[in-house]
Amino acid sequence: MRTNPLRAGTRNLLCFGIAALLFAAPLVYLFLQAFKTFTGFLQDPTGLPHPWTLENFGAAWTQGDFGRQMLNSLVYAVVPDTVTLILGVFLAFPVSRGYFRRSNAVYAFFVFSGFLPGGLIPLFIEAQALGLYNSMPGYLILTSLSGAGFFFFVGYIKGIPREIDEAAALDGCGYVRFIFTIIIPQMKPALATFAIFGFVHAWNNLILPLVMLSDQKLWPVTRGLYSFFGEHTQNWPLIAAGTFIVAAPILLLFVALQRHLVEGVAGGAAFGTQGVAVPAEPGEAR
Amino acid sequence: MAAGPFGTRRTRRLIPWASIAIPGIGWLLFGLYPSLATVGYSFTQYSGLPGTPLNVCGLCNYTAAFTSLSAQVWESLQVTLVYVVGVTVLQNVAGLGLALLLNRPGRSYTVYRALIFMPQIFSVAVVGAVFALILDPFTGPAATAWKALFGSTTAFLGDSSLALPLVMLVNIWMFAGYSMLIYIAGLRNIPKPVYEAAALDGAGRWRAFLHVTWPLLAPATTVNVFLTAMGALGEYALILVLTGGNFGTKTLGLYMFESAFGGNSQLGYGSMLAMLQFLLTLAIGGTLLFTLRRREIQL
Numbered sequence: 001m002r003t004n005p006l007r008a009g010t011r012n013l014l015c016f017g018i019a020a021l022l023f024a025a026p027l028v029y030l031f032l033q034a035f036k037t038f039t040g041f042l043q044d045p046t047g048l049p050h051p052w053t054l055e056n057f058g059a060a061w062t063q064g065d066f067g068r069q070m071l072n073s074l075v076y077a078v079v080p081d082t083v084t085l086i087l088g089v090f091l092a093f094p095v096s097r098g099y100f101r102r103s104n105a106v107y108a109f110f111v112f113s114g115f116l117p118g119g120l121i122p123l124f125i126e127a128q129a130l131g132l133y134n135s136m137p138g139y140l141i142l143t144s145l146s147g148a149g150f151f152f153f154v155g156y157i158k159g160i161p162r163e164i165d166e167a168a169a170l171d172g173c174g175y176v177r178f179i180f181t182i183i184i185p186q187m188k189p190a191l192a193t194f195a196i197f198g199f200v201h202a203w204n205n206l207i208l209p210l211v212m213l214s215d216q217k218l219w220p221v222t223r224g225l226y227s228f229f230g231e232h233t234q235n236w237p238l239i240a241a242g243t244f245i246v247a248a249p250i251l252l253l254f255v256a257l258q259r260h261l262v263e264g265v266a267g268g269a270a271f272g273t274q275g276v277a278v279p280a281e282p283g284e285a286r
Numbered sequence: 287m288a289a290g291p292f293g294t295r296r297t298r299r300l301i302p303w304a305s306i307a308i309p310g311i312g313w314l315l316f317g318l319y320p321s322l323a324t325v326g327y328s329f330t331q332y333s334g335l336p337g338t339p340l341n342v343c344g345l346c347n348y349t350a351a352f353t354s355l356s357a358q359v360w361e362s363l364q365v366t367l368v369y370v371v372g373v374t375v376l377q378n379v380a381g382l383g384l385a386l387l388l389n390r391p392g393r394s395y396t397v398y399r400a401l402i403f404m405p406q407i408f409s410v411a412v413v414g415a416v417f418a419l420i421l422d423p424f425t426g427p428a429a430t431a432w433k434a435l436f437g438s439t440t441a442f443l444g445d446s447s448l449a450l451p452l453v454m455l456v457n458i459w460m461f462a463g464y465s466m467l468i469y470i471a472g473l474r475n476i477p478k479p480v481y482e483a484a485a486l487d488g489a490g491r492w493r494a495f496l497h498v499t500w501p502l503l504a505p506a507t508t509v510n511v512f513l514t515a516m517g518a519l520g521e522y523a524l525i526l527v528l529t530g531g532n533f534g535t536k537t538l539g540l541y542m543f544e545s546a547f548g549g550n551s552q553l554g555y556g557s558m559l560a561m562l563q564f565l566l567t568l569a570i571g572g573t574l575l576f577t578l579r580r581r582e583i584q585l
Contacts, residue, residue, distance in 0.1 A: 006404075009421070011387065012395075014387065014513065015387055015388055015390075015394075015398045016394070017359055017396065018384070018387070018398070018400050018402070019397070019398035019401040020400075020401070021525050023401050023402045023404065023405060023459070023463070024401050024404070025414065026416050026417070026420055026459075027405075028415045029416075029419070029420065029427070030415070030420075033419065033427055039322075041425070045422075045424075045426070046426070046427045046430055048424070048544060057378070064396040069311065071561075079375055086299075087308060087309035088309065088415065088524050090305045090306065090308070090309060091305070091306050091309040091310065091313075093300075094302035094303075094305050097290060097307065099289060099290035099301075099302040100299075100302040100303055100306075103302075106306075110313075113317065113318055113321065114570070115567075115571075116318070116321035116322065116565065117321055117324040117560050117563070117564035118316075118321070118324065118520075118542075118560050118561075118564065119319070119320025119321040119323065119324050119559050120320070120324035120328055120542075120543075120546070120560070121324060121327060121542075121546050121553050121556050122319070122320040122324055122326075122557070122559060123316065123320040124322075124334065124546070124553075125323075125327070125332075125334055125553065126315075126316075126319070126320060126323075126545075128334065128336075130369055137561070143312070143318055144312075144576075145308070145311075145312025145315070145316055150309075164293045165290065165291055165292075169290075169291035169292050169382045170291070170325070171416050173292075173485070175290075175292040175293065175305070178292065179305075196307070200407055203409070204407075204408065204411075205409075206389060206409060206410055206411050206526075206527070207522075207523050207526075207543070210547065211547055213458075214581075219351070222411040222412075223411075224411045225409075225411045225412070225415065226527065228415070229411070229415055229418070234419035234421055234424075234425075235427065236422070239415055240415075240419065242415075243411075243412050244414070246409065246411065246412055247408050247412045248546075250408060251407075251408075252401075254404060254407050258400045259314070259396070259400075262396075262400050262467065263398055264394075268436075268512075268570035281312065
């Protein structure tokens with residue numbers, strides 16, 4: 001057996017120190033600032049709040065228009081996430097099964113296209129030409145029709161026995177019904193993982209809203225925070241409160257699904273897939 | 287088999303095509319076409335503003351990049367290379383170190399791993415605000431610490447010699463947890479008996495790492511190095527939020543974004559920069575895959 005150079009207690013303490021001081025402390029520090037009054041912050045910028053106040057959260061919420069933006073973010077995250085997953089299955093199923101001629105060529109072409117240049121600029125020109133620029137439906141169309149998750153699904157569907165296709169077809173099951181009632185329930189673990197990462201990715205996206213949405217009413221909350229940050233420079237308690245409002249939903253999601261996400265990657269889910277670097281939005285550079 | 291079992295004799299061949307039609311057309315329109323069109327637009331001058339013409343000007347953007355604007359392009363190329371190499375090396379060292387430390391059973395380690403993984407789930411807008419606060423030259427804790435250590439003041443993200451290393455550190459802070467998890471997955475794939483054999487042969491802790499862990503970790507290293515390098519190469523949202531590309535942090539990606547969407551609306555010039563970025567990605571990615579794969583076989 002390996003000899004252990006660190007006693008268990010020392011190692012635990014060291015790991016605690018790294019996790020708490022290097023990785024968690026910056027976020028906790030920001031959170032604490034949100035409870036300071038502006039004068040309290042100026043008097044003691046790095047200390048604990050004195051006096052404590054909750055006013056910044058209310059002020060940030062109204063001044064930053066975060067209520068509306070939260071709702072926008074939710075729409076921009078949930079709609080493309082759902083549509084993409086369903087379309088991804090419809091795309092992946094026949095390719096995975098080889099149900100049309102040259103499906104291998106189609107698959108290879110998809111893989112190859114991932115290495116093409118980033119298309120953000122032409123996408124912007126195209127969105128303007130098609131009337132998809134600066135509109136909520138337009139933004140949703142741009143982000144929903146990318147077929148992301150496709151590669152991931154092709155491999156997964158290969159693991160579902162082909163015989164059930166034929167059995168279902170013999171019993172007169174229609175294609176669409178087959179996908180929704182047989183294939184999609186079989187793919188639950190893959191779909192869940194992808195839905196979570198897709199949601200987080202869409203919620204966090206800053207570049208695409210910066211490029212595609214000029215009207216403030218249409219902004220998602222990340223885009224709003226970016227401007228809020230510029231408008232209130234130096235009023236750190238207010239910015240901290242705004243930042244916390246933007247981060248809170250993702251933080252809650254993470255706390256709830258932490259085990260699934262972290263141990264999923266550690267357990268080897270990352271090998272052979274794109275892991276966290278999941279569905280690149282169309283035209284995004286990475 | 288060229289048709290699935292679904293549908294009547296007449297529709298059997300059509301159904302698979304219908305199935306891929308909507309996502310396929312969406313992908314052609316918003317995935318493939320923009321990528322390919324970047325090549326075309328890189329030969330034009332175009333502002334994208336309504337009513338302005340699109341001038342096809344051949345290699346004008348490329349000539350500009352190597353003549354009148356070569357200083358800017360050269361600088362951003364250098365910044366990009368420093369960024370990619372620095373982030374890739376340091377993030378992998380950090381990820382491997384963390385993996386060796388934290389690959390332990392027990393509930394407390396599960397919590398630590400989750401905390402280290404956590405930063406990357408937040409938007410760059412959130413991470414940018416966190417570090418702008420901490421690195422604020424007047425009110426941030428980093429300024430206090432700097433003053434205590436060196437007795438002087440600095441502008442941190444507003445300082446040309448510090449901004450790039452700081453942005454790289456934030457990038458590493460954000461994604462070290464991901465590298466850690468891939469290395470942990472690799473460590474868990476190494477069979478225990480190999481270590482026992484090494485111990486029987488009298489290998490100490492360091493030699494066991496050098497001759498057992500490191501070679502057997504090669505697949506994880508390949509995945510990690512490749513993903514980190516490609517991620518760092520494509521990263522510009524984080525840099526945009528932290529420095530806006532000022533103070534020596536303008537990577538090619540950010541230069542592209544700024545040319546096209548930063549007020550000047552030079553969409554043609556920006557497309558040319560996207561092409562340079564693409565060629566750089568191809569060169570670095572290809573070299574990495576080739577050498578890493580060969581290394582896996584040799585080890």
